[in-house]
Amino acid sequence: MKLLRKQIDKIKPHFQKGGRFEMLHSTFDAFETFLFVPDKVTSKGAHIRDSIDMKRTMAVVVAAMVPTLLFGMWNVGHQHFIATGIDAGFWQEFMHGLIRVMPIVVVSYVSGLAVEFIFAQIRGHEVNEGFLVTGMLIPLIVPVDVPLWMVAVATVFAVIIGKEVFGGTGMNILNPALTARAFLFFAYPTYMSGDFVWISGLLKGEGIVDGFSGATPLANASLGNIEAIPSSMAMFIGTIPGSIGETSTVAILIGALILWFTGVGSVKIMASVFVGGLVMGGILNIFAVNPFMEIPAWEHLIMGGFAFGAVYMATDPVTATQTERGKYIYGFLVGFLAILIRVLNPAYPEGMMLAILFMNVFAPLIDHNVMQANIKRRLKRAAAGTNK
Amino acid sequence: MEGLVNIFVRSVFIDNMVFAYFLGMCSYLAVSKTVSTANGLGIAVIFVLGITVPVNYLIENYFLSAGAMAWLGPGFEAVDLSFLSFIMFIAVIASMVQLVEMTVEKFAPALYSSLGIFLPLIAVNCAILGGSLFMQEREYANIAEAASFGLGSGVGFYLAIVGIAAIREKIRYSNVPGPLRGLGITFIVTGLMGIAFMSFMGIKL
Secondary structure (H helix, E strand, O other): OHHHHHHHHHHHHHHOOOOOOHHHHHHHHHHHHHHOOOOOOOOOOOOOOOOOOHHHHHHHHHHHHHHHHHHHHHHHHHHHHHHHOOOOOHHHHHHHHHHHHHHHHHHHHHHHHHHHHHHHHHHOOOOOOOHHHHHHHHHHOOOOOOOHHHHHHHHHHHHHHHOHHHOOOOOOOOOHHHHHHHHHHHHOHHHHOOOOOOOOOOOOOOOOOOOOOOOOHHHHHHHOOHHHOOOHHHHHHOOOOOOOOOOOHHHHHHHHHHHHHHOOOOHHHHHHHHHHHHHHHHHHHHOOOOHHHHOOHHHHHHOOOHHHHHHHHOOOOOOOOOOHHHHHHHHHHHHHHHHHHHHHOOOOOOOHHHHHHHHHHHHHHHHHHHHHHHHHHHHHHHHHHHOO | OHHHHHHHHHHHHHOOOOOOOOOOHHHHHHOOOOHHHHHHHHHHHHHHHHHHHHHHHHHHHHHHOOOHHHHHOHHHOOOOOHHHHHHHHHHHHHHHHHHHHHHHHHHOHHHHHHHHHHOHHHHHOHHHHHHHHHHHHHOOOOHHHHHHHHHHHHHHHHHHHHHHHHHHHHHHHOOOOHHHOOHHHHHHHHHHHHHHHHHHOOOOO
16 A cells, blocks of 8 residues: 555656646546545545545445446346246356446447546546446446447447537436436337347347246236236335346345445435336226336336336436425426336336436526525515514 | 316427437527526417417318318318418417517516517517417318417427426536536436436327
């Protein structure tokens, strides 16, 4: 550790003002603060002595995503060997998944961080840490067979249009990871939906067992194949086809607990998303006219990307509402709309992505109204106080 | 009744004037700097659309379209005045906007001055004329359906304009790259909002 510090201190002057590599100072700064907690302190005003800066906050979120990533890797292999009918051990399944998933993670990080560094150099600000989370989220919400160049294009699009044009981390309107997912979904629909994309090797048709269907539970549900939906236990544990990280509700709940106890993710949003989903599911149960609408409300919560979106995407502190009361409204509407789009819109098999994007757009409006209501209430209270 | 609700929901979310047809862009971009003025303009648009579409529906079906004047007597069955529809629609819209303008000036002078030229310009707002022309094209069965469509389109425009106004208030302090400041970033936000509104496209009512 000390050696590393020494090395960094040795080359540091080159990157500071007047140094040889002055133009690369933001790149240097990014690596330095990534390795060591910065020692800068403010000289006057309020002092918060805490090492939890943005980089560490983001690292917590990434840590919370590790269970879903590991489970996703195993599940990719598991599904692959079920589809091909080969009996494989745990490690064989995991290794297959690792080999399939790692390239997506690497491509997402490399292409996204490249854009981040370029923007930081040109605009002369520090490299934003927000991409640590986005780069991890993107691989988790795409199907495993997605071509790598698509991941790269979508990541670049999301980072530039979704984030950098607004001035970088903390300023964006839409969640960048979801922007990437929506871009892929609308630009290359054949690679993002259907029965063949969710399991590795199925697109190429590598020795598939006869009669095997790679359809996700939601696809089966929307077609009315209720008997083809896996048991609730399988959907809860996550041994089902789906995007890489979204299948296992158990792994997501572990992540949710990490976010909750560290205080990084808003538990208000998570809880109200689930409540909103339950309410909408219940309403659909009451007015059910087809088998999809008859699916029990609670089962919606463990299908598809609902839990994943609720825990990792809806809680994004930048694009969610900032006011405390707004969080309840925002979360509730996300869950409500997700189930509504999922069940009533035949064009999309899953509604979570678009529901969160939709509410991202209206989050500032909710905040505005909550604040105005608060101002009005306090004015009234003040007026009542002075009239006494 | 169910049909009316369907038309209303459809025109608010699925066939949203701004995000599905990109109509009414000029006032949408120009008056969306703050939520309060956007609010005022949005309400004015709801009002104008909600009145002009049913009124134009009556004019269309009792005067303008081919054979619509048959109720006047046997000599009028062959009369077809549909070439007059643009001018008639615009006349109705302009008089309606005049009414709204006088009302706003009388009862909300602060809003009147902040809306400025864009209040009278509602008269040439393409979303308003678009509403009447869509009404003509879609051949609604009765005046209640036309009114529900008009109100729904107005509410859709209202949602769009207050939504972007809130976003613009939020990104006012963002470090947006110089060339994109102002209208540029607003166009990008509009596109992103369009993606979000695509969530409703395809719902069959």
